[in-house]
Amino acid sequence: MAASCSVVCCREERDSDKAVIFRFSNGSVQNAEKLNFTMYRSADEVNPRKKNRRILVAESERLSYVGQNFGTDALKCNSLCNYYVGVLNKKTMQMELHSAQLFNIKPVIPGEATVMANDDATQTFREKVDSLIEAFGTNKQKKALNSRRLNKVHSDMLHHAVEKAANTVIDEKGLDALQQEVADTQAGLALHLPPSNTDADKPENVYPLDKLLSPVEFKALEEASSKMAALTAEELQTMRESGGLLCVVRHLENLPSDDEAREKMVCCAFYLSMLLKLSRQKHINRNFGVEEGCPRVVQNKIFRTFTVETYNDGRVRNMVSVSMRVKLAAYCMVLLLHMGDMTVDLTLLHQDMAFSEARIIEVAKSMGLTLAKPPRGKNVAAVVYDEHKQASLILPLVKYEPFMERRKRKRMN
Structure with a gap:
């Protein structure tokens, strides 16, 4: 007959008593004893959103693995469920329950992960779609993409030329003189x-x-x-x-x-x-x-x-x-x-x-x-x-009517 055990709940649990459950995103580890684990916590303990942030780092001879419970890499299950881990004391046959948190740790290659993160952060939705078209798009989609990029280049060149010409005119005449000319032209000859x-x-x-x-x-x-x-x-x-x-x-x-x-x-x-x-x-x-x-x-x-x-x-x-x-x-x-x-x-x-x-x-x-x-x-x-x-100059002065150009109407057949 199997021995019975009882469940004991911890009265007060500290951060050191909480359990950590992690998984590797790229496979499983054959020898976990050779990994050195380090847990980092946020130094801001006043802000309620930041004080519970944790970063788990596992280092081996070849690679380092990093996981965190915040940001885009955090697992959504931590916010939806509460996880507990039971630890059995074989002498007393009592099982203690500890709250646990799940981490998904990924390998970090120095010099590449940061660049990829920055590229993803700065790319817009249109740029990401264009990258997909370049890699997997049809010939028609690729031609349309090249045509749109050429039009954008021509538009940028035209905008740059107009801006350069406007700056040249402003430098030669001065902004006050240009504004005076516009005001005088709008006011007319009177x-x-x-x-x-x-x-x-x-x-x-x-x-x-x-x-x-x-x-x-x-x-x-x-x-x-x-x-x-x-x-x-x-x-x-x-x-x-x-x-x-x-x-x-x-x-x-x-x-x-x-x-x-x-x-x-x-x-x-x-x-x-x-x-x-x-x-x-x-x-x-x-x-x-x-x-x-x-x-x-x-x-x-x-x-x-x-x-x-x-x-x-x-x-x-x-x-x-x-x-x-x-x-x-x-x-x-x-x-x-x-x-x-x-x-x-x-x-x-x-x-x-x-x-x-x-x-x-x-x-x-x-x-x-x-x-x-x-x-x-x-x-x-x-x-x-x-x-x-x-x-x-003959009195009375002549009042000329403004010339209004009339467009000829096209005859409808």
């Missing part, structure tokens, strides 16, 4: 028109000249413009042939005989030449107009009114943006109106500014000018400028 009085009873009062040049500025321009008044006909002809400012040359050739009107015309011509030269440049330095003898008060007015300050390489630079060129065209048009009996030659203006004629006409329309061609005559000057487009 912001760039000179001060006007649409209720004026005379054409010369619609765009007053004193709003463009104050009496103090006129006084400062007298000395600088005296050199223009002293130009001879041969010198003016040389300026015309060398590609000078045709608008300025034309008015200098026809200066009035009255002293006051002549002085006013020369001052306007000098200021007009400064604006036309400014419109041909992109980046302006602080020495602009010094060689021509431009007064400091007029120079500061030009910088303040027609340039945009940008910051590049820690320096402040003045730049003539596209919107500022439109503003320059409008102010030059007002000067030419006062210099030419309320008539301006748009063809000469667009040639001097290197601006498109369509853009100049658009500015003239926004100012309410009347577009016309000069009448044919026997005068030599009339013959030369016969094909030029001109604009006149």
Whole structure:
């Protein structure tokens, strides 16, 4: 008859009394006595989630085995069931029950396990699927994978090129200047028109000249413009042939005989030449107009009114943006109106500014000018400028309707 035994429950169980059950993932061990086992526990005994973490290490002469009860390698059965191990004392025939925990220990090869873990952690679901397609996919799936990767490379190259171009533009112009251009373009041409009085009873009062040049500025321009008044006909002809400012040359050739009107015309011509030269440049330095003898008060007015300050390489630079060129065209048009009996030659203006004629006409329309061609005559000057487009300021101002392009409808059969 078999001897009977009794079961005894431990009253208080410590960590050292708990049993450990482990299994090898890659097979069984022939000689378990040659393994050295070590149990590591978490040093954080305050955190309830970490204080029960354990790592079991079994070392042999050839390999090391590691198992843990947390993370992805932990057995799910530990959280679903409670395991106990009975230890029989053959002398007293009493069996003590101890709580147990299961470990699945795996061999660890130095230098490979960590790399594999990191690769699995960083790979996305799409990358894992692509790896499976490369290894086990059909020819059609592999072709689709190569095509998608080529498209991604081209997309990345295009994105890199666009980003590089945008950074180049921002570095050259500056972020503030670009934002100013966008704001000016969205606001339209109305912001760039000179001060006007649409209720004026005379054409010369619609765009007053004193709003463009104050009496103090006129006084400062007298000395600088005296050199223009002293130009001879041969010198003016040389300026015309060398590609000078045709608008300025034309008015200098026809200066009035009255002293006051002549002085006013020369001052306007000098200021007009400064604006036309400014419109041909992109980046302006602080020495602009010094060689021509431009007064400091007029120079500061030009910088303040027609340039945009940008910051590049820690320096402040003045730049003539596209919107500022439109503003320059409008102010030059007002000067030419006062210099030419309320008539301006748009063809000469667009040639001097290197601006498109369509853009100049658009500015003239926004100012309410009347577009016309000069009448044919026997005068030599009339013959030369016969094909030029001109604009006149005639009251009341003309209101042009915006051009709306209409698309032709396709006929349905």
